[in-house]
Every structure is written in structure tokens, then in C-alpha cells.
Amino acid sequence: MAEKMPAIVKTKPAYGAELVEVDVPKPGPGEVLIKVLATSICGTDLHIYEWNEWAQSRIKPPQIMGHEVAGEVIEVGPGVDTIQVGDYISAETHIVCGKCYACRHNRYHVCQNTKIFGVDMDGVFAEYAIVPAQNAWKNPKDMPPEYASLQEPLGNAVDTVLAGPIAGRSTLITGAGPLGLLGIAVAKASGAYPVIVSEPSEFRRNLAKKVGADYVINPFEEDPVKAVMDITDGAGVEVFLEFSGAPKALEQGLAATTPGGRVSLLGLFPRDVTIDFNNLIIFKALEVHGITGRHLWETWYTVSSLIQSGKLNLDPIITHKYRGFDKFEEAFELMRAGKTGKVVFFPHKG
Ligand SMILES: NC(=O)c1ccc[n+]([C@@H]2O[C@H](COP(=O)([O-])OP(=O)(O)OC[C@H]3O[C@@H](n4cnc5c(N)ncnc54)[C@H](O)[C@@H]3O)[C@@H](O)[C@H]2O)c1
Numbered sequence: 001m002a003e004k005m006p007a008i009v010k011t012k013p014a015y016g017a018e019l020v021e022v023d024v025p026k027p028g029p030g031e032v033l034i035k036v037l038a039t040s041i042c043g044t045d046l047h048i049y050e051w052n053e054w055a056q057s058r059i060k061p062p063q064i065m066g067h068e069v070a071g072e073v074i075e076v077g078p079g080v081d082t083i084q085v086g087d088y089i090s091a092e093t094h095i096v097c098g099k100c101y102a103c104r105h106n107r108y109h110v111c112q113n114t115k116i117f118g119v120d121m122d123g124v125f126a127e128y129a130i131v132p133a134q135n136a137w138k139n140p141k142d143m144p145p146e147y148a149s150l151q152e153p154l155g156n157a158v159d160t161v162l163a164g165p166i167a168g169r170s171t172l173i174t175g176a177g178p179l180g181l182l183g184i185a186v187a188k189a190s191g192a193y194p195v196i197v198s199e200p201s202e203f204r205r206n207l208a209k210k211v212g213a214d215y216v217i218n219p220f221e222e223d224p225v226k227a228v229m230d231i232t233d234g235a236g237v238e239v240f241l242e243f244s245g246a247p248k249a250l251e252q253g254l255a256a257t258t259p260g261g262r263v264s265l266l267g268l269f270p271r272d273v274t275i276d277f278n279n280l281i282i283f284k285a286l287e288v289h290g291i292t293g294r295h296l297w298e299t300w301y302t303v304s305s306l307i308q309s310g311k312l313n314l315d316p317i318i319t320h321k322y323r324g325f326d327k328f329e330e331a332f333e334l335m336r337a338g339k340t341g342k343v344v345f346f347p348h349k350g
């Protein structure tokens with residue numbers, strides 16, 4: 001096996017990243033080494049690439065980027081007995097402690113000592129990568145690697161969409177970035193109707209339609225609250241799913257939700273948000289959920305089953321596929337410009 005490999009590395013505390021030759025890592029105790037078959041870019045990778053304030057406070061270069069992955073196990077470290085060479089895996093990116101108050105209540109998704117690979121340690125934008133065995137998820141052999149790699153962000157979308165009843169419910173999704181698009185696919189596969197999407201980008205509104213949105217709205221040109229009221233005969237939507245992180249979208253979504261409806265919030269707001277709690281939440285008796293990460297491991301079972309059911313319309317969401325990492329800068333710049341859905345690399349050129 002090769003001793004060196006190309007990897008996208010955050011080499012310096014500054015904008016960008018570099019494609020460099022690094023040593024193929026050796027799995028330590030409790031770890032496995034995978035041949036990376038597919039790896040996709042997350043918005044968090046973009047923040048690390050851009051070196052925004054959050055990245056500056058958290059990332060310690062030099063470090064291999066990336067965390068969404070599918071790969072074949074080629075070596076297991078000492079003490080690993082749950083995963084074998086030849087297994088085809090994806091990875092839960094949150095490495096949880098198993099010991100804190102949250103973990104001891106089976107709330108692993110809010111472990112207070114969570115570490116994330118590709119964020120707090122080397123990641124998977126490479127030909128080979130280390131995954132802690134406790135984080136490995138075995139895939140069926142016939143699942144395409146690009147779908148298998150999307151399971152981690154699909155888990156975010158599944159936890160948002162399925163935080164309450166959805167079948168037959170009118171649903172508003174704000175934001176059709178990669179996560180919102182995955183949310184549309186999950187909502188449609190789960191029987192939501194009508195699915196109304198508010199998204200300012202024309203490119204992404206078109207993707208939303210291809211994924212199955214029943215109505216799309218440009219919130220910069222028409223009032224989404226009025227549009228939702230028109231579509232729902234003045235009732236408002238039963239379910240509001242926030243995927244944009246835009247404060248205005250939150251306010252509009254709450255106003256467009258029917259009294260007694262359900263609100264699930266995944267988007268992260270760039271600053272504190274001021275909301276009329278009394279009129280938009282309390283007097284409407286809304287059920288509000290904050291969503292973070294994925295439930296371990298219930299969400300992974302749901303995601304895997306949804307993919308295997310063939311009902312998730314993922315193909316329109318994967319807008320860009322790259323063999324090798326040579327054009328990684330193009331990929332990041334396209335994503336920064338909002339001209340992509342999900343971007344997937346297949347690191348091995350052969
Ligand atoms: N809670 C979690 O665990 C978790 C995990 C992953 C991502 N996130 C967050 O989820 C959000 C979505 O992620 P993403 O990668 O798709 O981000 P993204 O930035 O690519 O997508 C956001 C979309 O919202 C749209 N938008 C902007 N203003 C809007 C408005 N007023 N109304 C409607 N849409 C508007 C943008 O045009 C864009 O397409 C981000 O805020 C991200 O930080 C949270």
C-alpha cells in the first residue's frame with residue numbers, strides 16, 4: 001500500500017487550504033483505517049476554508065479537513081472487535097464521551113465533551129483516513145458511496161423533519177441550501193404535503209423543485225407569510241422547518257405556522273435573534289424543537305432505511321462530483337457562491 005497520499009489540509013490560519021502529500025496514517029487502539037470511497041463537503045468545511053471567527057476559535061492547523069465519508073476498512077487497530085477489514089462504513093462524526101450526564105441519559109447527541117473529526121482532529125479529505133471504531137456505521141454493500149457519504153448530514157435533516165408527525169402535514173421549509181434540500185427529500189419521502197420552500201436563490205429554488213417541493217417562494221420578492229396563507233386557505237402550515245439560519249426566515253416561519261403547530265430549528269443564526277415570543281410562540285402554543293447533530297444511533301437506522309427504500313430523491317441534490325482532489329478550490333468556490341447542492345469527491349482516480 002502507498003505510504004503517502006494527497007489530502008486537503010488546512011495548513012495555515014488563513015483563508016483557503018492546500019492539497020499536499022501526507023503520510024498514510026496508522027490506526028491506533030480503537031481505530032480503523034479506511035480507503036475513502038466518497039467524501040462530501042459540509043457547510044462547516046466551508047467555514048474552516050473561509051477561516052471565519054468560529055473556525056479561528058476552534059481549528060488548530062495543520063489539519064486534514066472533511067468529515068462526511070464512506071469507505072472500505074483496510075486495517076483495524078488494536079482492540080477493535082466490532083469492525084473488520086472489508087467492512088463498508090460511514091461515520092458518525094461526533095465522538096462522544098459516554099460518561100457525562102447527557103451520555104448517561106442516552107442523549108449522546110448533546111454530549112458535553114463531543115469532539116468532531118475533521119474539526120478537532122484530522123479528517124477525511126484524503127485517500128485514506130482514520131475513523132474511531134465506536135463511530136463506524138456499517139453500510140449495505142450495494143449502497144452507492146455518494147449516498148453513504150451523505151448519511152451524516154441526512155441525519156441532521158431527518159432529526160429536523162421527523163421531530164414530530166409529518167405525513168400529510170402542510171410544511172414550510174426555509175432555506176434550500178444542502179441541508180434544506182436534504183430536508184425536502186426527507187419530507188417528501190415521509191408524505192408531507194404540501195411542501196412549501198422559501199429560498200432567495202433561483203438556482204436553489206430550481207433544485208428544490210427538482211427534489212419535489214410543491215411550491216417555491218422567493219422571500220426577497222414576495223411575502224412568504226402571505227404566500228403560505230394563500231396556499232393553506234388561511235390556516236398556516238402545520239410544520240415549520242428552519243434550515244437557513246436567517247433571522248428573518250425564523251420570524252416569517254413562526255408567523256406562517258398554524259396555532260398549535262410544530263417548529264423544528266436546525267439553522268444556526270449568526271447573532272442573537274429578537275422574536276416576539278408572546279405572539280409568535282406562546283399565545284400560538286407552538287411546539288418548538290432545537291435540533292443538533294443526530295440521535296445515536298436511532299437516526300442512522302432511519303437514514304439508512306430511507307435510502308434503501310429508494311424513496312429519497314437524492315440525485316438532484318448531488319450537483320457536483322469530482323474524481324480526485326485536484327479541483328478542490330473550484331469546488332469550494334462554487335459552494336461559497338451558492339452554486340451547488342452537495343459536492344462529492346471520489347479521492348481515488350483509478
Ligand atoms: N444544528 C446542527 O446540528 C446543524 C448541523 C449542520 C448545519 N447546521 C446549520 O444549518 C443551516 C443550513 O446549512 P446549509 O449547509 O444548507 O447552509 P447554507 O448557508 O448553504 O444554506 C442556507 C440557505 O438559506 C438561504 N436563505 C438565506 N436567507 C434566507 C431567508 N431570509 N429565507 C429563506 N432562505 C434564506 C440561503 O440562500 C441558502 O441557500 C446553516 O445555518 C448551518 O449552520 C446546523
Ligand SMILES: C[C@@H](O)[C@H](N)C(=O)O
Pocket residue numbers: 042044067093116119152153156292293294
Ligand atoms: C460537524 C457538523 O458540521 C456536523 N454536520 C454535525 O452534525 O454536527
Ligand SMILES: [Zn+2]
Pocket residue numbers: 042043044045067153
Ligand atoms: Zn458537517
Ligand SMILES: [Zn+2]
Pocket residue numbers: 096097098099100101102103111112113114
Ligand atoms: Zn458525554
